[in-house]
Amino acid sequence: MRRVLILGGTAEARALAAGLVAEGVHVITSLAGRVANPRLPEGEVRQGGFGGPDGLAAWLRAERADALVDATHPFAARMTASAAEAAARTGVPLLALRRPGWQEGPGDVWERVPSLHEAAALLTAPMRVFLTTGRRSLPVFAPVRGVWFLARSVDPPEPPIPDNVQVLLDRGPYTVEGERALIRRHRLDVLVTKDSGGTMTAAKLTAARELGLRVIMIDRPPPPPGVPVVCTVEEALSWTLASPWSQG
Secondary structure, eight states: OOEEEEEOOSHHHHHHHHHHHHTTOEEEEEEOSOSSSOOOOSSEEEESOOSHHHHHHHHHHHTTOSEEEEOSOTTOHHHHHHHHHHHHHHTOOEEEEOOOOOOOOTTOOEEEESSHHHHHHTOOSSEEEEEESOGGGHHHHTTSTTEEEEEEESSOOOSOOOTTEEEEEOOSOOOHHHHHHHHHHTTOOEEEEEOOOSSTTTHHHHHHHHHTOEEEEEOOOOOOTTOOEESSHHHHHHHHHHSGGGOO
């Protein structure tokens, strides 16, 4: 039976796992363990990291994996780099599955920046900021003086929580109506977010446009050179099932 390792944690990874399982492929999805109660995919699930490219390469060899699909979050740059290095060492075919990023439209007021630190540098007092960049990014933003943050994340950030930060624990998908009400209730005037793409969290962008909020959009890191990239689950499923290595 063909064996495919999916580096998961996204909705696309879960959909790909379901499609491959339906085709009779032995799927192992690896979850890094950064979310306390992740949504589990079909097939076998492996929790925890590999210990960098060395550990991942050793796993691919030991488990005789036929292919590797990197379907992690678009900002999981370290895991993506490890996947590329491990695949190159072992000769295991690698595909990156990345949903398309968000595109600015009429009425949007966006500023694109390449990093969290450059986003933080654009914040000045007095501002009330809707921060949706993940709990691990909070130390980058909290020191900005005169700025108040509503920081939304799935799991709580590490304490202590600064006085200028209110944490909102929630998980998408979100609605435009709900995001609009949230922005009004907290009198927010700036949205800081990562260009994660997808529909589960896109409602905040629509609400921001309707209410005239400034959006600071952090660009996603590029994939490693030489790694093929597809944007849809259907393309990833086709690659996995139709590649020459999958026959036999």
